Amino acid sequence: MTAGALAAAGVDVALAASAGDGIEASLIDLVAVFVIAGGVGVFVSKVGHFPYTIALLVAGFAVSVASSVAVGPNEILGEIVLTHDVILLVLLPPLLFEGAATTDVEEFESNLPIILLLAIVGLVASIAFVGVAAHWLFTGLGLVSGDEFTLLVSLLFATTVLPTDPVSVLALFEEIGVPERLSVLVEGESLINDGVAVVIFTTLYALLENERSLEYLLAPENFGAVLVELVYTSLGGAVVGFVAGYAVYSVMRDLDEHMTEIVLTIILAYGSFLLAEHYLHVSGVIATVVAGLLIGNRGAEYAMSAQTKLSVFNTWETGAFIVNTFIFVVIGAKTPVTDIVGNAELLVPAIGIVLVGRALAVYPLTTAANRFVRNDVDLRNQHVLVWGGLHGSIPIALVLGVQESVVPFAPQLRVLVFGVAAFSLIGQGLTMKPLIERLGIVTTTEEDELYQLLVGRARAVDAALEAAERLHDRGRIPDSVFEQFQTEYRVEKDDLNRAIGRLLAEHPDIRDRERLVGERQVLKREQSALKDAELSGVISTEIADALLEEVNIKLDRVQSGESTVTRDRDEEGYREFWRERASDHGLLDADLDGEDGDTDRGTGAE
Known part of the structure; x- marks a missing residue:
């Protein structure tokens, strides 16, 4: 091997070593960042009542000051370049x-x-x-x-x-x-x-x-x-x-x-x-x-x-x-x-x-x-x-x-x-x-937190039942185990439903609020279904527009805090215009035509 080749090889080795040193130094600084973060996390968890992200920033300031005083600006964490x-x-x-x-x-x-x-x-x-x-x-x-x-x-x-x-x-x-x-x-x-x-x-x-x-x-x-x-x-x-x-x-x-x-x-x-x-x-x-x-x-x-x-x-x-x-x-x-x-x-x-x-x-x-x-x-x-x-x-x-x-x-x-x-x-x-x-903006009460707890657990139980059924259908769990899962979770779900029902009965403000939230989600689904029906040619654009206009009227009322449904099964909170059309053609009896509903609503299409 010639001297030139040896020199070139030496340069390559030196560059590789230098690059390796740079990566190692960067990793050390990166670990140092998360060591600081870990210490801040422990401090916040013990002391409490101090936002984690702000505590991180303050710790960073301390590093900046220490760096400036002790070893010079940007020497600590110097390998991490924020660009x-x-x-x-x-x-x-x-x-x-x-x-x-x-x-x-x-x-x-x-x-x-x-x-x-x-x-x-x-x-x-x-x-x-x-x-x-x-x-x-x-x-x-x-x-x-x-x-x-x-x-x-x-x-x-x-x-x-x-x-x-x-x-x-x-x-x-x-x-x-x-x-x-x-x-x-x-x-x-x-x-x-x-x-x-x-x-x-x-x-x-x-x-x-x-x-x-x-x-x-x-x-x-x-x-x-x-x-x-x-x-x-x-x-x-x-x-x-x-x-x-x-x-x-x-x-x-x-x-x-x-x-x-x-x-x-x-x-x-x-x-x-x-x-x-x-x-x-x-x-x-x-x-x-x-x-x-x-x-x-x-x-x-x-x-x-x-x-x-x-x-x-x-x-x-x-x-x-x-x-x-x-x-x-x-x-x-x-x-x-x-x-x-x-x-x-x-x-x-x-x-x-x-x-x-x-x-x-x-x-x-x-x-x-x-x-x-x-x-x-x-x-x-x-x-x-x-x-x-x-x-x-x-x-x-x-x-x-x-x-x-x-x-x-x-x-x-x-x-x-x-x-x-x-x-x-x-x-x-x-x-x-x-x-x-x-x-005085905080609105979460103990009852709100309890409702969230019960609803959260109910959703988890629903997901567990769904997963168990899917595993059973795939042959991943035997019939006896599946039945045990179903029995256990269904009992818990029944208990949760009873607890939620009682809580809503005792606190109608939570019930009314959740009804409006659910109503808005249901109406959004109605919108999506109507648009899909129009795109697939099931209904004409004219009919789709009329039905969508009615859904939008309902959404506006829900947004203003007014529900379009009632708890009375014999009375409608909103009388849809299709009922008039169906009645005009003799498809609905008068007593089924929602006469007790709000007859001035649902006039989005004539």
Whole structure:
């Protein structure tokens, strides 16, 4: 072997060793992250009454301070590099997908007008206010140079910092029993405004890259083109998410293999994001959200067995927990605490401006929306929406994508965004529970919890009976064992039904609420059946429209808290128009024609 060959081999060995050392160091840092998380978890479980994600962030801050004081900035966990692409491409899709999949699509649809108003109009209004106010205040007070912190850069700052991250708030909502509607409003707004913010950020950043001015953007011909691009990107992402989600749903519907179905959902979460963002150049965030909504609701209802539902949702819950654990620890550890303290004169007014911008979007828009929706968002809930608008992973991801060669103000921008995020997650996050309790929003009572316990166990028993029957049909368990299972679980089911019946009789408010929930789900099934009948040619479009109009009338009444059914078997709560048609042709006797029902209803078709 020649000397040159030996030297080349030595270089290869050295490079391999170096690469191995890098991987080993990265793994050590990764283990260190989860050691910190484990310690925080033990602390929270012992102490209690402290949000886990916020505790993780505080622990990360401690690491950041220790690193700066002891060994220098970013030396601890130095092998873990938090970048724009790592957050957006690796960490964000599973969080978006899990959040969307666990959102009740019916509740989401019923609150969609307010969600869209806050997530789109509210976000744009907040960006405009925060951008203009920050530029005027910072430059007017001489805190920054107007040449570096232009109005366009200030708008980029606003777009970067304003997307919401409700992880900590939603965990608190679940713990203390906040109404489902408020949780859906907070999470729904976050899911959509994340996607809209990314689209606006991309547009503003492209202007800065191409050295365009704000006047260029505001020119009528350019502004129209940008607006069309924003709409195309957003709607395109929704279409990609729906198509990808429906494709996976179609496969899962004819499949009963829970491990494979878990893999399919993982492919969908990342695949829809990458397909939209990097191949079709539309919103990957919105694509993943739509795909998650479809699989988590229609997919769970029609394409998953009980075993698959349990496996899929447990997997995603665990995955989201691990990703959030990593994000909060690393964000805390990478937060430049000393730089934040050194830039307090910028950060304090920035926090105030962001909070005012949030308030100016929520209060006027929800007040205006209350004129047009049946269920108002009252002032107490508006307070929670304002204070619960925490800022986390999306702002961090966006600001890490800002290059100093494009935006010379980028270092200070990172300090501002990290600082605002830290304040919102810790300051607002820790004060959410006292605020909610003071406002008297918590509605979960002991009776509610007991009802949930009984219903949850009843569902588990139903699933057990179904599984036992399936195993028996496949010859997996003998007749004698199957009979024992049936006897045991049926006795328990009878006891549960009696307990639930007595509880509902003693607490009619729970009964009425659950009746409306069930009625809404049944009416949604009616809608789906009518659409399927129309598509398959069983009924004409005219008949389908008439029947759907009637179902929609019922849904509107249910949404306003009015049931369309009664407990009296001899009286109908809603008289459907088909009865008149049938009576006109002599197909129904008068005493069977629901005469005692509400005869002014059901006039959706003549």
